[in-house]
Amino acid sequence: MSTNASGERNATREDAPVVLVVDDDEDLAETCVYWLDAGQYEARVANSGEDALEQMDESVDAILLDRRMPTLSGDEVLEAFRERGYDVPVAMMTAVAPDTDIVDMPFDDYLVKPVSQDDILEAVDEMLARSSFDADVREYFAMSSTEEALAERDAEELRDADELAALRDEITEQYEAYEPVIERREEQLERLTHINTVIREVDRVLVDAESREEIESEVCASLAESAAYSMAWITEYNERTDHFDPRVGAGTDVERVAEESAGVSEVGTRVKDAVTANEVTVVESLSEAHRSAVFGDGDVGESASVVIAPLSYREKTYGALLVYSEREEAFGEQELSVFGELGERIGNGINSVEQRQLLLADTIVELEFRHTDRSDPFVDLSATTGATTNLKGVASTSDSSLTVYVEAANVSGESFLEAATTHDDVADVRLVTEGDPSLLEVTVPESAVNTLASAGATVKTFRVEQGEGRLVAEVAPDADLKALARAVESAYPETSVLSKRRVERSVQSDESFRKDLEDRLTERQQMAMETAFSAGYYEWPRESTAEEVAAAMDISSPTLHEHLRAGERKLLQAFMTEVDEDA
Numbered sequence: 001m002s003t004n005a006s007g008e009r010n011a012t013r014e015d016a017p018v019v020l021v022v023d024d025d026e027d028l029a030e031t032c033v034y035w036l037d038a039g040q041y042e043a044r045v046a047n048s049g050e051d052a053l054e055q056m057d058e059s060v061d062a063i064l065l066d067r068r069m070p071t072l073s074g075d076e077v078l079e080a081f082r083e084r085g086y087d088v089p090v091a092m093m094t095a096v097a098p099d100t101d102i103v104d105m106p107f108d109d110y111l112v113k114p115v116s117q118d119d120i121l122e123a124v125d126e127m128l129a130r131s132s133f134d135a136d137v138r139e140y141f142a143m144s145s146t147e148e149a150l151a152e153r154d155a156e157e158l159r160d161a162d163e164l165a166a167l168r169d170e171i172t173e174q175y176e177a178y179e180p181v182i183e184r185r186e187e188q189l190e191r192l193t194h195i196n197t198v199i200r201e202v203d204r205v206l207v208d209a210e211s212r213e214e215i216e217s218e219v220c221a222s223l224a225e226s227a228a229y230s231m232a233w234i235t236e237y238n239e240r241t242d243h244f245d246p247r248v249g250a251g252t253d254v255e256r257v258a259e260e261s262a263g264v265s266e267v268g269t270r271v272k273d274a275v276t277a278n279e280v281t282v283v284e285s286l287s288e289a290h291r292s293a294v295f296g297d298g299d300v301g302e303s304a305s306v307v308i309a310p311l312s313y314r315e316k317t318y319g320a321l322l323v324y325s326e327r328e329e330a331f332g333e334q335e336l337s338v339f340g341e342l343g344e345r346i347g348n349g350i351n352s353v354e355q356r357q358l359l360l361a362d363t364i365v366e367l368e369f370r371h372t373d374r375s376d377p378f379v380d381l382s383a384t385t386g387a388t389t390n391l392k393g394v395a396s397t398s399d400s401s402l403t404v405y406v407e408a409a410n411v412s413g414e415s416f417l418e419a420a421t422t423h424d425d426v427a428d429v430r431l432v433t434e435g436d437p438s439l440l441e442v443t444v445p446e447s448a449v450n451t452l453a454s455a456g457a458t459v460k461t462f463r464v465e466q467g468e469g470r471l472v473a474e475v476a477p478d479a480d481l482k483a484l485a486r487a488v489e490s491a492y493p494e495t496s497v498l499s500k501r502r503v504e505r506s507v508q509s510d511e512s513f514r515k516d517l518e519d520r521l522t523e524r525q526q527m528a529m530e531t532a533f534s535a536g537y538y539e540w541p542r543e544s545t546a547e548e549v550a551a552a553m554d555i556s557s558p559t560l561h562e563h564l565r566a567g568e569r570k571l572l573q574a575f576m577t578e579v580d581e582d583a
Contacts, residue, residue: 366503368472
């Protein structure tokens, strides 16, 4: 999730802003990197002023700069940056209380240690937003940050209290000169802070939640507790009644709101339209009855509105999030973008916990499909080449495509590669190993495997022999089997369900898993992995290098890597076999 020119963070990291962290305290610097990474920034570290000057280039978007560093101080580094023409925003960080010597320093924010993750992320968020402001307005906010830092101290403690008074006069003059612009920018920064706070709160919920219910209730509670919103609830489509029924909410009596607004077309119809189109929408004209149901009988006014965000993961929709606000123009372009992102993130989070529950369930449901629809590239490639293909593994890509690993028998790998390369429905293909069968890596935007994965199912086997396919998928016992089958058959009409059965899983104990792994590893492989683990080789940042671990074992570094790679492969082999047998 990157930050755009307006300051709100987007879903992709391809253009993530670069933050240079300059601090001789290596632990704090690494902690800041961890925080920034969680905030979806790209962070770089310099542990000295000299290192900072060497690393600085045009790709850096913001700087966190420690003032008190040996040899070359932060003040000197900042001066050097400005002399070299870098106008990138800078936040000074120090454990020393500020004094009036900072009044004329060209920084944008001032942080007094100890700092928290929120301190760091909010400072970077705001600095990046300010960087798009006009120079005079940006200077106003920089001076205000300096004044706020100095205001924390008593006037008699300052070297020159008159300098602070002069700074305040200059801030007032600047404000009066640019009042309309500054007020507009202050509103933008306030909205930015609110938006990013919402994103972080939802992120925390998604990381910690263990069930769909927990995700939904925590998200609604978090949004309803915000001063900007009055109520939040999540609704799900009921096929039997053809209505969206409430699942959970916070901020008011959700059941009462749903009941009193059931026949209100301005909300009910818009929810259905938003989910069908998978687009965020806003309802700004709420009926008096609906406003009363949501906000009570108080004087709310006609400015109340609701944003509707579909909760989706790939092709699967889990319902919609509805968030109400009494503010005028509560849901501008920035907010709509963020709620669209939140809907996707919540949908992704729900899918993740469902997949986790599927892996841990004692009982699962297997669906077997007969699949001969040649609009599926795997069926078509088998029919075209005469190959027998078997699914070996699936990996998600950054978009909605899937990378599928398939074995192709009865044809050469090169001939299958050639057919796949020219196929309209194959985005990318690579021959991994030639043989009989050959292994190929095939990336496809659409296939029955994609459809099932998007619906929350796990495809266990997919064998196609000369265009005749059999596919077995696993789902949780409480999954909507009719909806899943309908999704596949709608996308691929020449597909039908052959069987449905419940399957009990056998569970291997931790002890037997470890024993099985020990039987697979050689003595040197096990010793290498245990030594590397104990030495902190697998920590981040690493506590020991490969060379240090190798020296402890009195072997060469290449030999260590050979043992580790072989051991890690066997560990993954044992784990994946365990998952396949238990899933």
